[in-house]
Amino acid sequence: MNTETQLGAALTISDLTVDYGGGPVLHGVNMDLVPGEVVALLGANGAGKTTLLGALTGRVPVSDGKLIFDGTDLRQLRTEDRARLGLALVPDGQSIVAELTVEENLRLGALWRHQGHARERAIRGIYEMFEPLERRKHADGHQLSGGERQMLALGRALIAEPRLIALDEPSLGLAPLVVVQIMRTLRATAKERGLTVLLAEQNVTGALSIADRGIVLNLGRVVVDAEASTLADDAALRHAYLGF
Numbered sequence: 001m002n003t004e005t006q007l008g009a010a011l012t013i014s015d016l017t018v019d020y021g022g023g024p025v026l027h028g029v030n031m032d033l034v035p036g037e038v039v040a041l042l043g044a045n046g047a048g049k050t051t052l053l054g055a056l057t058g059r060v061p062v063s064d065g066k067l068i069f070d071g072t073d074l075r076q077l078r079t080e081d082r083a084r085l086g087l088a089l090v091p092d093g094q095s096i097v098a099e100l101t102v103e104e105n106l107r108l109g110a111l112w113r114h115q116g117h118a119r120e121r122a123i124r125g126i127y128e129m130f131e132p133l134e135r136r137k138h139a140d141g142h143q144l145s146g147g148e149r150q151m152l153a154l155g156r157a158l159i160a161e162p163r164l165i166a167l168d169e170p171s172l173g174l175a176p177l178v179v180v181q182i183m184r185t186l187r188a189t190a191k192e193r194g195l196t197v198l199l200a201e202q203n204v205t206g207a208l209s210i211a212d213r214g215i216v217l218n219l220g221r222v223v224v225d226a227e228a229s230t231l232a233d234d235a236a237l238r239h240a241y242l243g244f
């Protein structure tokens with residue numbers, strides 16, 4: 001892994017509106033992420049978290065608004081070009097290639113970022129981050145446990161050294177101990193590299209335990225934007241917007 005500290009990207013989302021055809025599902029959403037910040041994106045099923053991440057990466061068409069990634073207007077760019085700028089998405093469902101081994105998946109993730117020895121070093125860096133992956137490096141993707149698959153999906157995104165990583169429910173279906181391990185590694189890596197993180201989660205407690213800030217979406221609108229500790233400690237706020 002490149003040991004140089006990288007600068008995370010800033011992201012400004014202004015008046016973002018998305019309409020799949022049946023009326024808006026995001027209604028003029030605004031948020032600002034500063035470089036190196038870990039932000040939890042929270043909200044009930046259907047609040048619009050996946051839609052927002054899709055708009056960011058270009059998988060979902062935007063009806064209106066601006067998406068500015070370190071001064072660049074993302075809406076002008078195709079998904080691949082957004083990735084080249086340093087925007088990575090780890091989608092819900094753990095996007096790995098099931099027919100390839102763990103190591104082949106990592107090699108694929110590193111393809112255009114690292115060559116030769118640097119690629120091998122980068123792969124070793126991921127194994128240091130997620131030890132279970134090294135033990136399973138010759139196993140095919142479809143032989144992995146849910147936790148190992150999630151580690152691989154995250155490792156595959158991180159190996160390309162993104163400047164902002166967006167994750168869609170990385171804890172979904174995983175055992176609590178694995179969630180803790182993945183969340184801690186994510187926070188440590190983000191802070192070590194200065195990586196900006198946008199973490200969409202239903203697991204509010206897990207997400208707030210590693211986030212600097214929490215943003216709550218409700219029916220396509222931002223209803224809370226607060227420090228993670230404030231959101232975690234304020235029972236009335238939690239009860240009103242997060243249902244517990």
Ligand SMILES: Nc1ncnc2c1ncn2[C@@H]1O[C@H](COP(=O)(O)OP(=O)(O)OP(=O)(O)O)[C@@H](O)[C@H]1O
Pocket residue numbers: 020025043044045046047048049050051052202
């Ligand atoms: N491809 C689509 N076509 C039409 N409507 C969609 C599409 N994808 C999502 N929606 C609608 O947009 C709204 C927001 O959905 P979205 O998946 O973004 O929410 P979410 O917060 O990620 O929820 P979950 O936690 O359940 O994944 C929902 O009402 C959903 O039904």
